[in-house]
Amino acid sequence: MSKQTYVPILLKLFRQFGYEGVTLSKISQETGLGKASLYHHFPRGKAEMAETALNYVNNLLETRILEILKREDPPIAKFQDMFAAISNFFNEGQSSCLWSVLVMQQSSDDLFHEQIKWAFCLWIDAISEVLIDGGVDQKMARERAEDAMISLQGALILSHGLKDTAPFKRVMERLPHQLCQGLE
Structure with a gap:
């Protein structure tokens, strides 16, 4: 199988545990690949795995989210x-944002800051x-x-902290109207 097969698993793991919290053992367990096979697909190790998940999210931003605005x-x-x-991408507020998880950890922020900054600025x-x-x-x-x-x-953070997706859903519903307030 190609390494792209494992991207959804990597995304889930890095969203859930962050860069520092994901171990190669956990990745091996979740993907079903031994450590040697992981390094075959991702020669630079965990950093390449996180970068692959981040590239996947950034691609989704460009192709699924920002295309809507065009x-x-x-x-x-x-x-x-x-x-x-x-809302769909974040599973109605149940899934974390990979960017925020990575940027909040110093070690991963050092590695991925430019990619994350680029994505936020693009959006x-x-x-x-x-x-x-x-007209604004x-x-x-x-x-x-x-x-x-x-x-x-x-x-997203509040919904996770409360273990209640209602705040996320409410914000997703209100934001379009807040953004458009006073438009021609």
Whole structure:
């Protein structure tokens, strides 16, 4: 099997345990691969495994999330569809965000900071562009986009802390309207 076969498992493990918390033994157990086979697929070890999971998430952002914002729909429809796709990706708030898990651990932040920063900036810029096209000034559009990321990440953390997905679902429902407040 190709290494891409193991990406969903790696994503699940790194989301759940973070970079520092995932051991090669745990990865071996979950994938069914021995350590030698893991190194065959991922010669640089755990760092390459996490990078592969991160690349997968970044690709999903570009192909599934941001493509929605390029449609010729009204801004509210774009944002509603985008947040529905996000809800699906995060399993209605039950799954953690790989970016936030990796960025919160110093060792993995050092390794992956540029990739994570790139993804957040890309997303913020895409949201800002929709808002600017809708008549919001550039500074306000950027602030709203950043606030949307803050709300999304905060809702994920709170839902995990409470073991209750209601806050995440509520934020996903409200964000499109908050972003579009006052649009032409």
